[in-house]
Amino acid sequence: MACPGRISPLRPRHCPAGSQTRPSPLTACWRSPPGRGVLTRELLTAFPTAEVAATDLNAAMVEFGARRTTGAAWQQADALHLPFGDKCFDLAVCQFGVMFFPDKPAAFREARRILAPEGRLLFSTWSTVGAHDFAAALTAGIERALPDDPLTFVTTVPHGYSDVGQVVADLAAAGLECLSAESVTLEGRSGSAADVAVGFCTGTPLRTAIENRGDLRA
Numbered sequence: 288m289a290c291p292g293r294i295s296p297l298r299p300r301h302c303p304a305g306s307q308t309r310p311s312p313l314t315a316c317w318r319s320p321p322g323r324g325v326l327t328r329e330l331l332t333a334f335p336t337a338e339v340a341a342t343d344l345n346a347a348m349v350e351f352g353a354r355r356t357t358g359a360a361w362q363q364a365d366a367l368h369l370p371f372g373d374k375c376f377d378l379a380v381c382q383f384g385v386m387f388f389p390d391k392p393a394a395f396r397e398a399r400r401i402l403a404p405e406g407r408l409l410f411s412t413w414s415t416v417g418a419h420d421f422a423a424a425l426t427a428g429i430e431r432a433l434p435d436d437p438l439t440f441v442t443t444v445p446h447g448y449s450d451v452g453q454v455v456a457d458l459a460a461a462g463l464e465c466l467s468a469e470s471v472t473l474e475g476r477s478g479s480a481a482d483v484a485v486g487f488c489t490g491t492p493l494r495t496a497i498e499n500r501g502d503l504r505a
């Protein structure tokens with residue numbers, strides 16, 4: 288899902304006094320969360336003269352991304368409380384992060400605050416669990432392992448923000464207009480079912496939920 292479908296050209300812009308980003312001849316893309324730094328690298332390639340700031344809530348993610356993708360200003364930050372001045376950015380991009388924000392309209396309001404009046408916000412969110420074979424297989428396995436009280440994290444958080452009407456309403460609540468929403472289907476591959484299970488169960492917040500129930504290896 289993306290708003291809007293077209294990215295307008297970046298224009299020269301200066302950050303207001305007191306802002307923590309530097310004025311630059313061509314400012315700037317903000318993107319969060321950076322994860323592995325893949326999107327940050329794409330933005331730097333697409334807009335070689337832009338100043339790019341990359342943030343994530345998780346300091347380890349920021350450290351990892353900063354090592355892999357130089358050229359952006361990396362820093363740990365909560366998307367609900369961004370350490371940037373008002374109207375500093377022409378473009379804000381968030382890849383697979385909004386689903387995790389506890390208050391979506393508040394996060395969108397924050398994006399709006401840092402964007403210039405003609406700025407654009409682009410973000411992606413996953414569809415329902417049923418549309419993702421890996422996630423569907425994982426949740427079926429969890430239901431088998433924990434029949435009395437299956438964990439709902441995967442269904443309700445990463446795959447719990449797929450209703451376009453809800454997203455558009457949250458954007459409107461933040462004073463943003465959705466110019467375009469697009470459904471994209473891509474195919475991913477895994478070396479094995481075990482890789483999928485280990486990745487989800489140990490490399491996502493699902494880990495904490497499983498650990499709270501008992502043995503992660505069960």
Ligand SMILES: C[S@@+](CC[C@H](N)C(=O)[O-])C[C@H]1O[C@@H](n2cnc3c(N)ncnc32)[C@H](O)[C@@H]1O
Binds near residue numbers: 322
């Ligand atoms: C599924 S990962 C996506 C990472 C990366 N964008 C990618 O596409 O590979 C979700 C990310 O959201 C971050 N996140 C969760 N809540 C956040 C918040 N309130 N502010 C900023 N980042 C947050 C997590 O730390 C995590 O890195």
